[in-house]
Amino acid sequence: MATRLLQSADSAYDYPLLIKQLLQSNQRFETEHQIVSGEHRFSYAQFNERICRLANALKAAGIGPGDTVAVMDWDSHRYLECFFAVPMIGAVLHTVNIRLSPGQILYTMNHAEDDLVLVHDDFLPIIDGIKDQLETVKGYIQLTDQPENACSFESLGEYEALLAKADTAYDFPDFDENSIATTFYTTGTTGNPKGVFFSHRQLVLHTLNMVNTLQSRNCDSALLDHEGVYMPITPMFHVHAWGIPYAATMMGVQQVYPGRYEPNNLTRLIREEGVTFSHCVPTILQMVMQSGEAADTDFNGWQVIIGGSALTPGLAKQALESGIQPFSAYGMSETCPLMSMTRMDKNSYALPAEEQIALRTRAGLPSDLVDIQIWTPEGKVLANDGKSAGELVVRAPWLTQSYLNEPEKGAELWQGGWLHTGDIACIHPDGCIEIKDRIKDVIKTGGEWISSLEIERLISQHEDVAAVTVVGVPDERWGERPFAMIVPRREQLEAESIQQHLQRFVDDGTINKWAIPKAIQLVDDIPKTSVGKIDKKRIRAQLA
């Protein structure tokens, strides 16, 4: 394409999209809002100074461009400082998933070639156990609020002590905007965790898009604006807490970092810090609403995006009854993560309550610049008619371009030039995405495909069901049959009552009769993965 390219004057500044540029925004003039974390309260001026101090401390620890810095911490101001300082010096931030097994953590740290590890007291035992097998790590920095706690092995020192003696200024350099800024691992159903990675350019674009999206998805009140109070309840190692700490920092809002998630503490923080906006998985929302502190807490004014697992109509209804405004967002580790989010506009609010809840539980409208399509297994594009279901594929400026050092798996992810989400979905004419199921969780029975998510959604509407999951189990005659695992809200719940409840949906044509699980198990808890998602793989294994 012989287009006319930019001609730049010799002295012109060719502005790269770098994470440091996010700080060239209103936060630098912010004097009122703070970053709250445990007992700490920092002004934005202090926060910016601490980023410089951390950069100098990292430099003193021998870290430079191209090196990798691993962080193992709960959600804290220190983690947020690493979100900025590590990539801003040209290094790569590895946000270690501390919920993986020690063996998996070891694998990821060697695979990412971590040079330096910042590790909170709570994870010292893990490092103690794998330390001798870490192949590239040259040093450790301790993260603690009890500096009297000795590190159980030799370290470069304690974070706050290192910052205290570091210089308060750092001249952050410019470099290629396609430099990797962050990396972390996603656990598939088989094999080793896979590394995804994001460049400075991708994170800046994702941040701009996130700010737009947060401001535009509720016509009644922005999910987050300059006057809002933000508290993440998605771990910072989990897709950069959805990248929202970058957005909140650019906007200069009041931020609250809750440390280790403890339901009563989360609820107390929401109340005492006046939190207006959070994001979490459904389980956490449920835990907060059921916490002891909830009785003393007015949740009105708290807006929450649910992601990771689907928001069920039951949970959405419960949240609304508590004064909470629940929204859904859709994304995955590979997508930075934001692809889509609920939009409640004037027309949405004019709908009957049940249809409003349906809107809130769908995956929402795609964000700006996000191109989505529904494909058949052969790659044919299906219509956005709210009915045709196929695999959701996506293009956006912030998707992982491969898996770290696994180009063949990356090529598979990007088959046909579109990122394959592995989700079965349809797109409604209004743009709303409705996720039907994970491709691998679809139940194939008697030549029919049944969505396990659809059955879960219907079962969750039964008043005595607190939580539910459905998987396909092998069946000699039918290939697979649905199996339901249910956490009852009352002890006297019977399987038959669930089946009768579902029969109504058979009668009105919503599902066919094969979708009613014959096997229903009542349990106290549904098995979860390290990141709190329902572990269907393990459930299937238990049943096999």
Place this chain on the structure above:
Amino acid sequence: MATRLLQSADSAYDYPLLIKQLLQSNQRFETEHQIVSGEHRFSYAQFNERICRLANALKAAGIGPGDTVAVMDWDSHRYLECFFAVPMIGAVLHTVNIRLSPGQILYTMNHAEDDLVLVHDDFLPIIDGIKDQLETVKGYIQLTDQPENACSFESLGEYEALLAKADTAYDFPDFDENSIATTFYTTGTTGNPKGVFFSHRQLVLHTLNMVNTLQSRNCDSALLDHEGVYMPITPMFHVHAWGIPYAATMMGVQQVYPGRYEPNNLTRLIREEGVTFSHCVPTILQMVMQSGEAADTDFNGWQVIIGGSALTPGLAKQALESGIQPFSAYGMSETCPLMSMTRMDKNSYALPAEEQIALRTRAGLPSDLVDIQIWTPEGKVLANDGKSAGELVVRAPWLTQSYLNEPEKGAELWQGGWLHTGDIACIHPDGCIEIKDRIKDVIKTGGEWISSLEIERLISQHEDVAAVTVVGVPDERWGERPFAMIVPRREQLEAESIQQHLQRFVDDGTINKWAIPKAIQLVDDIPKTSVGKIDKKRIRAQLA
């Protein structure tokens, strides 16, 4: 810098930032809102189809990547279609400033090497006059709402007729995001107009930033959101109507294009179309408020950004009294244009009325990613203390990288790696930019520098003053002395009353006594440039 660069899988899609990607946003699912222009009302689906038809019509006219397409039109849906279709096929859109003299228009069209010209009936006489001297133009397309009007010279046809017979689909290609998308000319005080130019990447980033900014600058109500109704009243040839048509289209809002600006028609459209958001120069705002239709119009709910010239406190007050929410934005042709905009947050609204007006009349807070500094003539950075004044210099991802084919002038613009605005300003500790004056409009008197804008601001507070401009005129004794040209609100205004009014500000130390103009001229109209700015150059020339 040996950072780690992205590794992309072979099949991964490397997403370029192209204007076509702005259409990968919510507008494509929009079914309710329309694009209104004269008698025309198009749905977004029709608008998208018309962009494809136009692309095919351009191709049929022999236009391809790297070619330049000039448009001479009032603000219309056709212009908006050109904003997209021309760059989306890889060509360059030249938005011709139809207010320049025919000789200047000829110069810019030859300098930009226009290949094709889309020209509205009203400008056929201009083309008739310069046609024989246009060196690169190969064809013309007529823009008209009276297709029975014959074009006075040979053309390729009439726009609507060409679209009607064009195909409804076009596969817009990917290409380098640094390809030039638009070009237009800025008139300096001396010499020929200079061409600025913007790439696809720059316009996409500017659009994302514009959407963020419009959503965040009024805590009471977004300046523009999905439910808003947008009408530009800054010509589309003037820095892409500030780039806001791109933002409004990406958001899928209701848009109204007013054609040739006629105050009564503008006012009628505001009323009848329920316009909630516009932008214009102060003169237009005044014309709308003083139009005959204003008496029947409730301006409540209309938010307006003022730029191009400074919003005076007098005009801001008048607007507020009419129910209009006025805001200031700051930018220039070289900056795409957005650099900063007023932010009214909860704290601002808590201020006394006069201080609120002061906030609204300043240039506002820088937008995200915009880095600003105040420099001495020697390039020393001054403090953001609200007092230290110097030249405002800027970096952002969307600034013109040079002047078209004039690299030496581009190098001067970018002296020291920062774009020089030519404005004297200070930055307040809260980030608010206060423009003191154009460097060339500062009045040098008795060894002191006096800001002509400051004197204008104070004079405009006199209740009998409708409009005012102040320039420095040569003075043997003092070097220069201020001269004021005033449009009185009542006939009986006397120069003495203005001087007495200013004496109060001398008494309270706001200005020194040399700032009081001895020479005051009462006029019916202040001379304006082709783009409606006060023409101080001409005023000075008249006085010399």
